[in-house]
Amino acid sequence: MTLAVFFGCTFIAFGPALGLFVFTIARDPLRIIILIAGAFFWLVSLLLSSLIWFIAVKASDPRDEPLQKGLLIFGVMFSVLLQEAFRFLYYKLLRKAIEGLVALSEDGCSPISIQQMAYVAGVGFGLMSGAFSMINLLADTLGPGTVGIHGDSQLYFLTSAFMTMVLIFLHTFWGILFFHGCEHRRWWEITAVVVMHLAVSGSVCGVDPAPSRDPEVLRDVPVPSHPCPSLHPGGKSGHHLLCNIFSPELGDPGQSLWGRHWVHLRQPANWCGLL
Amino acid sequence: MITFMNNSDSEEEACNERTSLMSAESPPVPSYQDGLQASEAGEAQKRRTGSNRSPNNIADGEMSDSGVPVRESALENEEEELTLKYGAKHVIMLFVPVTLCMIVVVATIKSVRFYTEKNGQLIYTPFSEDTTSVGQRLLNSVLNTIIMISVIVVMTVFLVLLYKYRCYKFIHGWLILSSLMLLFLFTYIYLGEVLKTYNVAMDYPTLFLVIWNFGAVGMICIHWKGPLQLQQAYLIMISALMALVFIKYLPEWSAWVILGAISIYDLMAVLCPKGPLRMLVETAQERNEPIFPALIYSSAMMWTVGMAKPDTAARGLSQQTWDAAEDGRENHRSPSHADSQMSETRSPVPTRPITSLEELEEEERGVKLGLGDFIFYSVLVGKAAATASGDWNTTLACFVAILIGLCLTLLLLAVFKKALPALPISITFGLVFYFSTDNLVRPFMDTLASHQLYI
Numbered sequence: 001m002t003l004a005v006f007f008g009c010t011f012i013a014f015g016p017a018l019g020l021f022v023f024t025i026a027r028d029p030l031r032i033i034i035l036i037a038g039a040f041f042w043l044v045s046l047l048l049s050s051l052i053w054f055i056a057v058k059a060s061d062p063r064d065e066p067l068q069k070g071l072l073i074f075g076v077m078f079s080v081l082l083q084e085a086f087r088f089l090y091y092k093l094l095r096k097a098i099e100g101l102v103a104l105s106e107d108g109c110s111p112i113s114i115q116q117m118a119y120v121a122g123v124g125f126g127l128m129s130g131a132f133s134m135i136n137l138l139a140d141t142l143g144p145g146t147v148g149i150h151g152d153s154q155l156y157f158l159t160s161a162f163m164t165m166v167l168i169f170l171h172t173f174w175g176i177l178f179f180h181g182c183e184h185r186r187w188w189e190i191t192a193v194v195v196m197h198l199a200v201s202g203s204v205c206g207v208d209p210a211p212s213r214d215p216e217v218l219r220d221v222p223v224p225s226h227p228c229p230s231l232h233p234g235g236k237s238g239h240h241l242l243c244n245i246f247s248p249e250l251g252d253p254g255q256s257l258w259g260r261h262w263v264h265l266r267q268p269a270n271w272c273g274l275l
Numbered sequence: 276m277i278t279f280m281n282n283s284d285s286e287e288e289a290c291n292e293r294t295s296l297m298s299a300e301s302p303p304v305p306s307y308q309d310g311l312q313a314s315e316a317g318e319a320q321k322r323r324t325g326s327n328r329s330p331n332n333i334a335d336g337e338m339s340d341s342g343v344p345v346r347e348s349a350l351e352n353e354e355e356e357l358t359l360k361y362g363a364k365h366v367i368m369l370f371v372p373v374t375l376c377m378i379v380v381v382a383t384i385k386s387v388r389f390y391t392e393k394n395g396q397l398i399y400t401p402f403s404e405d406t407t408s409v410g411q412r413l414l415n416s417v418l419n420t421i422i423m424i425s426v427i428v429v430m431t432v433f434l435v436l437l438y439k440y441r442c443y444k445f446i447h448g449w450l451i452l453s454s455l456m457l458l459f460l461f462t463y464i465y466l467g468e469v470l471k472t473y474n475v476a477m478d479y480p481t482l483f484l485v486i487w488n489f490g491a492v493g494m495i496c497i498h499w500k501g502p503l504q505l506q507q508a509y510l511i512m513i514s515a516l517m518a519l520v521f522i523k524y525l526p527e528w529s530a531w532v533i534l535g536a537i538s539i540y541d542l543m544a545v546l547c548p549k550g551p552l553r554m555l556v557e558t559a560q561e562r563n564e565p566i567f568p569a570l571i572y573s574s575a576m577m578w579t580v581g582m583a584k585p586d587t588a589a590r591g592l593s594q595q596t597w598d599a600a601e602d603g604r605e606n607h608r609s610p611s612h613a614d615s616q617m618s619e620t621r622s623p624v625p626t627r628p629i630t631s632l633e634e635l636e637e638e639e640r641g642v643k644l645g646l647g648d649f650i651f652y653s654v655l656v657g658k659a660a661a662t663a664s665g666d667w668n669t670t671l672a673c674f675v676a677i678l679i680g681l682c683l684t685l686l687l688l689a690v691f692k693k694a695l696p697a698l699p700i701s702i703t704f705g706l707v708f709y710f711s712t713d714n715l716v717r718p719f720m721d722t723l724a725s726h727q728l729y730i
Contacts, residue, residue, distance in 0.1 A: 029363035032370070033682060040679045043672055046730075047711050050719040057718075072722060079730045128675070132720060133729055135667040160727065167729050201730050 001157075006141040009157050013134045013164040017127055020172070024119075030112055031120045038090060038124020038175075045086035046132065049079035073202075080201050083125070084194045087175065090121055091182050114183060115176070122175020126168035134164045170200060362689045365642045366682050368574040372511050373681060374674075376649050379515040380522070380657040381670060389468040390523045391661045397524045399423045404526040416528035420536045423529075427537070428551075431544065435551040439558055447498075450569045454497055454513065458490040461516040497569050510572045514646050518653035522661060530658050531706065537651060538702040545696040556694045572649065575641025642685070648697040652677050655705045663713050668720060672712040676704035 025031045053075035060067055094117045101110035137160055148154035174193045181189030384390055396403065399422055402415035437446050463486050470477055477485075493513075496506045525533065544550040559566050656673050663669035680701025688695050723730065 029367040032367055033363055036370075036675060036678050036682070039675050043675055043708070046716060046719075047708070050715040051711070053719050054715045072726065072728075075719065076723070076728055076730055083730070129730065131671055132668050132716075133724070135671060136720075136724065139667050156727075163727075163729055201728065 001141045001143070001145055001147065003142075005157055006138060009134075009141060009161040010138055012158070012161040013130060013138075014127075014168075016165060017123065017130065017168045020123055021127075025123065028112070031116070034094070034112075034117055034120045035124040035127070037093075038121040039128035041086045041090045042083060042125045042128040045082045046079065049075065049082045052078055076201050077198060080197050081194070084178070084190075084197060087121070087125065087178055088182065088190075091118075091179055094121065094179075114179060118176045118179030119172065121179070122172035123168075125175060126171030129171055130164040130168045133167070134160065167200075170196075362685065365574065366685050369642060369644055369681060369685065370678055372507060372572060372574070373644075373649060373652055373678070376511045376515050376518070376653050377656045377674060377677075379511070380518050380653040381660045383465075383469075383515075383519060384522065384657050384660045387468050387472045389471075390519050390657075392523075393526075395524070396526060399426050400525060400529050402529075404528055412528060416526070416532045419526070419529040420532040423533050424536050424540055428540065428544075431551045435555050435558075438555060446567070450567055451494070451498060454494060454569055455490070457513045457516055458493040458509075459486060461513075461520065462486060462489060465516060465519070503573075503575070506568070507572060507574075510646060511649070514572075514649035515653060517646075518650045518657055521650065521654045522657040525654075525658075527658075527662055530654065534651060534655055534702055535706060538696075538698040541647075541696040541698040545694060552696075553694065566643075570646055571643045572646060573641055573643045575643075642688070644697060648701075651698055652681075652701060652705070655702060655709070659705075659709050659713075663709070664717070666713065666717050668717060669709060669712045672708045672716070673705045676708040677701045680704040 021035075025035055053071065056071050056074070057068070060071060062068065094114065098110050098112075098114055098117070101112070102108060105111065137157060141157060147156055153159070174197060177189055178193045181187065181193070400419035401422065402418050404412050404415055406412050406415065434446065434449075463482075466482070466486065492501075492505075493509045495501055496509050497513075521530070541552075544552040545556075547553065555566070565571075656670060656677065659673045660667075660670045680703070681697065683700050684695060684697050
């Protein structure tokens with residue numbers, strides 16, 4: 001995949017957010033700190049929700065496909081709820097910070113208002129969410145491969161980039177709405193944000209993975225059975241993993257789900273020899 | 276097994292020194308000011324006392340209290356607000372170099388294969404981790420850590436003793452030797468590997484010219500005079516080089532255990548009354564000397580425009596602060612820097628309006644971070660980039676965790692106003708996030724990505 005794809009997807013996904021950052025946030029140190037703290041809060045919420053999902057997956061039967069799918073959907077919903085809970089916690093923290101800033105300032109008004117904080121917090125959440133969704137994909141666009149070789153959509157990177165951009169914007173807006181709802185005690189606003197978030201995450205759930213993503217089909221593809229030496233100048237271990245996934249000697253089908261398996265689908269078997 | 280022989284202990288220097296934050300200003304000493312009258316110095320001291328609340332000042336006990344108490348309350352309010360404004364600004368002034376150092380390290384790790392290849396170990400970590408059993412491997416890594424930390428403790432105590440007994444020549448020689456090695460040898464190796472990676476041919480005369488210039492300017496900037504930004508850039512580069520050496524030569528499990536152990540050591544060395552780093556800081560403060568420039572990154576901004584002193588009648592609050600600023604800068608820089616600045620500030624230029632004095636005054640203070648902190652932050656992020664199965668999320672998570680830890684540490688600095696260890700909080704967050712992201716978040720995100728789900 002070419003550099004054009006890399007830069008194109010990067011700028012589609014992060015361009016608007018970068019513009020927002022450069023023009024509205026970068027000048028004020030306080031806003032940068034609120035941004036990074038917002039990213040941190042999102043990260044902690046993701047950590048906790050991954051923990052729950054991980055425990056659930058480990059406790060369940062890995063071969064039961066519908067159960068795994070159900071657990072994934074449960075994981076997504078739980079993660080959304082936890083993110084909103086952490087948004088609320090962050091709101092509480094920022095409220096306390098504003099009170100501190102007001103107390104410290106001479107003229108009784110804080111250098112930053114709660115609305116600005118809401119905006120920056122939303123951007124922080126959005127940037128981190130987008131980064132976690134997109135960065136690994138972007139790293140893989142720099143490597144060799146063909147998108148959609150097994151009949152999947154050729155527009156995978158493009159749709160992911162657009163979806164990430166949309167999500168960053170959505171998090172920003174949700175941040176503003178959420179804080180506004182908390183400020184003015186309008187619980188319907190908060191519920192609306194949570195419902196919207198659930199709806200957005202849940203609506204993408206409807207996208208069925210193409211049949212060729214099925215691990216059983218993967219195993220039928222004739223592949224070299226040895227780990228292929230990587231010709232990539234960087235020699236990243238990821239490429240060894242790419243080749244190994246195709247090996248039918250990999251006993252556990254669960255393993256093929258992890259480690260950027262969507263890219264492997266797009267690489268024909270004979271690429272392994274070239275890699 | 277080939278072991279990498281460190282031909283001087285001095286390369287330990289940068290990592291065992293000053294792993295703590297401290298404020299930029301030393302207490303003012305009238306004797307440094309030629310041309311400043313005693314009254315001005317007194318007023319400046321008063322201003323300094325009043326400005327103790329700022330996050331950058333060292334403990335109040337050292338400030339002599341003199342001057343008019345009338346302005347105290349008015350000063351206090353302004354300072355409290357300035358504290359927070361300064362606090363945020365200084366956090367960013369440290370975020371930027373830490374981020375740059377990490378970016379350099381991560382970019383190198385991800386592109387240059389040399390630094391992720393295993394080519395032997397340092398003599399400080401003699402036990403190999405190639406054993407089959409988990410228990411043996413853990414034991415070896417703990418033993419490696421014990422040896423490494425003991426070496427660091429011994430070096431630090433040795434340095435503090437040398438400093439206490441005023442063996443400045445020895446210390447300077449040691450520091451010069453270690454920076455020589457970093458700036459020439461490690462840069463040569465780094466440049467060689469980068470050229471190899473990108474398959475760029477460079478002839479020896481060009482290489483010699485480049486390395487010679489880089490190293491010579493670096494030595495001058497770090498140990499003598501130089502533009503602040505160039506000095507900062509060089510300090511970032513040598514921290515990155517040192518971190519890369521550690522990433523290459525520390526075996527995996529040992530690296531993580533060493534990171535944990537060194538943050539505990541840092542906590543004790545800076546906070547315990549008899550801790551070596553605390554004694555170093557206190558001795559430096561007693562003698563009103565700055566800590567060696569080769570060991571500390573200073574974020575204080577440069578006073579680039581000379582200003583003549585307005586007449587006494589027009590002197591307001593800001594003017595006093597400006598005096599204090601000038602005093603502060605001259606004191607917390609190394610004497611050589613002070614010379615150049617004093618000459619700048621004494622040169623006659625037209626007076627500026629008071630507003631710009633206030634603006635310029637805001638940039639006077641900085642905060643200092645030890646180079647060891649840079650190195651270990653970068654080691655953590657670099658190791659995460661090198662060993663987290665090619666996953667970028669882990670690197671990003673560690674990066675954010677370290678920045679938040681640094682932010683919290685600076686907050687504590689604003690509250691406690693004394694030298695604090697910068698490693699414990701950041702490294703703890705970094706380690707927690709590394710292990711949890713690598714083991715818990717990565718499978719979750721990979722599964723989500725494979726189903727194109729967005730949360």
